[in-house]
Amino acid sequence: MTSYRLPAELDPARPAADSPLTIRVDGEPVTGAAGQTIAGVLLGAGRRQWRTTADGAPRGVFCGIGVCFDCLVEVNGLRDVRACLRRAQDGDVVARQGGSEATA
Amino acid sequence: MRNVVVVGAGPAGLAAARAAAVAGAQVTLLDAADGLGGQYWRHLPADRPAAREGVLHHRWATFGGLSDVLRAHPAVTVLPSAQVWSLERLDGGVRLNVLLGEPDGAGRSARTFEPDALVLATGAHDRTLPFPGWQLPGVCSAGAAQALAKGEWVAVGRRVVVAGAGPFLLPVAASLLRTGATVVGVHEAGRVGALARGWLSRPWELAGAAGKAGELAGYVRDLVRHSVPWRPGEAVVAAHGDGQVEAVTVARLDERWAPVAGTERVVEADAACVSHGFTPRLELAIAAGCALAPSRFVVVDDSQATSVPGVWAAGELTGIGGADAALAEGAVAGTAAAGGDTGAAAARRAVRARDRARGFAARIEAAHGVGGGWTGWLRDDTVVCRCEETTYGRVREVVELTGSHETRSVKLTSRAGLGPCQARMCGRTLQELLGDPTPSVDRRPLVVPVRLGDLAALRSAAPTPAAPRPGGDRT
Numbered sequence: 001m002t003s004y005r006l007p008a009e010l011d012p013a014r015p016a017a018d019s020p021l022t023i024r025v026d027g028e029p030v031t032g033a034a035g036q037t038i039a040g041v042l043l044g045a046g047r048r049q050w051r052t053t054a055d056g057a058p059r060g061v062f063c064g065i066g067v068c069f070d071c072l073v074e075v076n077g078l079r080d081v082r083a084c085l086r087r088a089q090d091g092d093v094v095a096r097q098g099g100s101e102a103t104a
Numbered sequence: 105m106r107n108v109v110v111v112g113a114g115p116a117g118l119a120a121a122r123a124a125a126v127a128g129a130q131v132t133l134l135d136a137a138d139g140l141g142g143q144y145w146r147h148l149p150a151d152r153p154a155a156r157e158g159v160l161h162h163r164w165a166t167f168g169g170l171s172d173v174l175r176a177h178p179a180v181t182v183l184p185s186a187q188v189w190s191l192e193r194l195d196g197g198v199r200l201n202v203l204l205g206e207p208d209g210a211g212r213s214a215r216t217f218e219p220d221a222l223v224l225a226t227g228a229h230d231r232t233l234p235f236p237g238w239q240l241p242g243v244c245s246a247g248a249a250q251a252l253a254k255g256e257w258v259a260v261g262r263r264v265v266v267a268g269a270g271p272f273l274l275p276v277a278a279s280l281l282r283t284g285a286t287v288v289g290v291h292e293a294g295r296v297g298a299l300a301r302g303w304l305s306r307p308w309e310l311a312g313a314a315g316k317a318g319e320l321a322g323y324v325r326d327l328v329r330h331s332v333p334w335r336p337g338e339a340v341v342a343a344h345g346d347g348q349v350e351a352v353t354v355a356r357l358d359e360r361w362a363p364v365a366g367t368e369r370v371v372e373a374d375a376a377c378v379s380h381g382f383t384p385r386l387e388l389a390i391a392a393g394c395a396l397a398p399s400r401f402v403v404v405d406d407s408q409a410t411s412v413p414g415v416w417a418a419g420e421l422t423g424i425g426g427a428d429a430a431l432a433e434g435a436v437a438g439t440a441a442a443g444g445d446t447g448a449a450a451a452r453r454a455v456r457a458r459d460r461a462r463g464f465a466a467r468i469e470a471a472h473g474v475g476g477g478w479t480g481w482l483r484d485d486t487v488v489c490r491c492e493e494t495t496y497g498r499v500r501e502v503v504e505l506t507g508s509h510e511t512r513s514v515k516l517t518s519r520a521g522l523g524p525c526q527a528r529m530c531g532r533t534l535q536e537l538l539g540d541p542t543p544s545v546d547r548r549p550l551v552v553p554v555r556l557g558d559l560a561a562l563r564s565a566a567p568t569p570a571a572p573r574p575g576g577d578r579t
Contacts, residue, residue, distance in 0.1 A: 002242065002348070002374040006257040006283045013154035013257070035152035040256035048348055049241035055493050058347055060241040061260075062490065062529075064248025065143060066136070066207065067229045069524035070490060078210055080524075080553070084248070085207035087138070087149070
């Protein structure tokens, strides 16, 4: 695994206990903690790519602050959601996108 | 009572909102994020509070004090998750069109604001120069690594290379270390000579900015403790891997940032965090008509007033000066926007602090400013526009075919800069590659993409906003 989330017991910020959540990503369950973004949940689970470009290349997070639009995913049927900004909710259904044509 | 709207809740916006409230204004503070603090004080969300949140932050107590005052002040309304998506100029003022709700959500509620005074504190984002392989997953901006570490305690990789230019690389490396990652090296493009000219000249001026110097010294201690090599005059010139980054090539640079042949070495890494400085988020300032300096920052006077009456600007919009400058500028801007006296004692202190902190911006540019030789690490198949996957070779081909060096024209033919990010990632790069000095690249009438359904709802629900042009002016 490459990217990961620091386990709460090792976290020097001493956060309150995690409130776990599970999202489904292309049908597979992925667990994270309440308060994480969808990108954070995916990266925390070692997943680094979740979009395919028009040329077929994999993409994931790049700018991390909502500027580059590389991390777009479909969330609960709605396309073009920036995974780095959207907080994950337990039960969210996330699907890979093959491009971005729905926004103006 | 003056009605002041502040856009952006980072250090500059928080300081502006407080100063405006103290000066007697009715204040509305808008930020697209769901918490206060901006990128500088990005932190764990309210539903996951931490006892020692401050370990990843500087001046955490300052942030706590500002946000406590603002949330308790009867004349201040804090509106998080508020995305300003356009700004219209009215006779004698401006109108902000805002969507409230989840980022990129459907059915967000619409609000408009027509303030007596507007303070823009929209900040900056990192700028990353393209290099072969930078589109691979595992390569991200230094800001992304920082946001994920500070906001979620997520490390973008286990063996991480940090590269680019500027003092920001140091806190990013420190954050990665604190999330347990191994930082293989920090590669700073500026060579020792430039760094010395920027940072060691007129050292007496640095005395007034001791806070900033102490902050940087703390990061350096972190690197030393973890035996992380910091190498000036070097750059990541390529990333390699099958589907994600597995290694990078590091090379020495000459004083113009051109890679020196024969100095390349391959470094194994599963992530590379690369940023070459910051670029201001200018959309609202440009939509308001604010004059820009040739350096592409918003021009402000001593009271942080822009060229447009009723519009002030503070923080990274006016120059990359760091949080000290942003806090001081925000305090001056907020006071002035509220109609307060910037000659009063408290405001005078803020003005002096601002003037000291501003020196930092000049030093950063002298030490870490992008050198023109970086194009030496591009190859014809290097992706320049990440959205449209336009390569350097294609841009050159279009220039040859059309004979045009005008960014707008090259964009329309090559499609570089026409994707969803609206050239935020590649616009400056294209201008530099083409040698085009015209500023059109920062003009974006839609600050963010807006769903067509939201626009339709706005037209039927709210009589006030003028019909936006959904396609936008994509030049």
